[in-house]
Amino acid sequence: MGASRNWFEQGGEAYARFRPEYPPELAQFLASISKDKALALDVGCGNGQLTRQLAQHFDQVLGLDPSSDQIAHAIAHPRVQYACAPAEQLPLADHSVNLITAAQAAHWFDLPRFYAQVWRVASSNALLALISYGVLRLDEELDARFGRFYWQEIGPYWPAERKLVDSGYADLPFPFAEQVAPELAICKAWKLDELLGYISTWSAVRRVREASREDILQNFATELRSMWGDPSQYRAVRWPIKMRLGML
Template identity: 35%
Template sequence: MKDKFSKDSDNYGKYRPTYPEGLYDYIKSKLNGRSQAWDCATGNGQVAGRLAEIFEKVEATDLSANQIKHAIIKSNIHYSVQVAEKTNFSDHQFNLITVGQALHWFNFDQFFKEVKRVLKPDGVLIAFGYGLNYVNAEVDEIIKHFYFNIIGPYWDDERKHIDDKYQSISFPFDEVQRQNFHLKVAWDINHYLGYLNTWSAVKHYQKKNGKNPVDQIKADLNETWGSMNLEVTFPIFTTCAYG
């Protein structure tokens, strides 16, 4: 797994969207037990924090110690720095394994092998993420140009799995289900710009060119967005696989 988010991990927690309530209702509907869950690639722990309201115990892991340092604290969440593909968990330990906006970074064969080892026979793996957001016609035109043309060459190859909603990933399980949701948030322009600055391709561009590509669209976005909060819609996609 690649570590893309150790740097500026506090901004990742501040500017990235949270997942909608409907996603957690969907997760609960798929469960056959609520003893232990593993939130893999937990980041700032936003998913682990919600799972802690459902499960007796939550194990939350991440490759980045810096991400975990900024994670949500709850008494029944245990954080550890571990790679997704090889953990110290026991065989058949978990009722649920979640991966939010991170599966595309994994070695799929090794991770799915680990999932089958640590997941209970009636357990479930649910991987989810969100693709390119949309706001309105004017903003969307600016962002699509930014996404595909300005920083397009700086996306990692793995980004294609987000763009196709994990459809190209083969889940080696007997039963695989897919479900889509939408998340709507009201953001001002400063929050939206902060979100853009968390994109991995933006960081790659900065590293190579020594300047921030967001600056190229900042004036146009400010003019189009104005001083109001606008509704930003994120398409949420999920893949549910039974152990």
């Protein structure tokens, strides 16, 4: 693994490979408070990380994403169907869905149009969960360097919508009967290439590259590698899960 390696030349395959999976407790919790378990809908499903976890608890799950590249890399499951569709045009019958989730996706939606679709497709007492995970945390000696990279060096390249993720969607309008959500987290043990592969999937990284500022990325990768030590060494990575949970 040479220091000059371009860690940030990635695409949909990298998204499927490096995006952290949600803990099984998330799908278990959502299923436990769902009145019916006939159909769950995962909107903006990406490569289906949460979608297929929901399939462990629901009779049928539909994963929707506007990106054909994401759907092409989604992992199959016998109770999951995937389709390309935007959040604002859900291809489902009225009052047919028991649980609607949007994981790390709602900040991209036209919320008034999405919410109108939610009200249309939701069954009686259906649940809506807008899920996000916050800024990752590393071991103390690495965390400060990562924080400088995230907040300062690539901070100006994040789209405005990213602030909604950083706040756990607390600032999103949410016209539903809000329910209390448990404290959950994604916890991983990653090698250096896995962490940098994950970072490569960020929209801010794409914007940095488009601005011909690859030096920001490569300097960070080089410094982090020096601090990491043996790049095959596993280190703890943690993301707090935030959720806006509502009953319809």
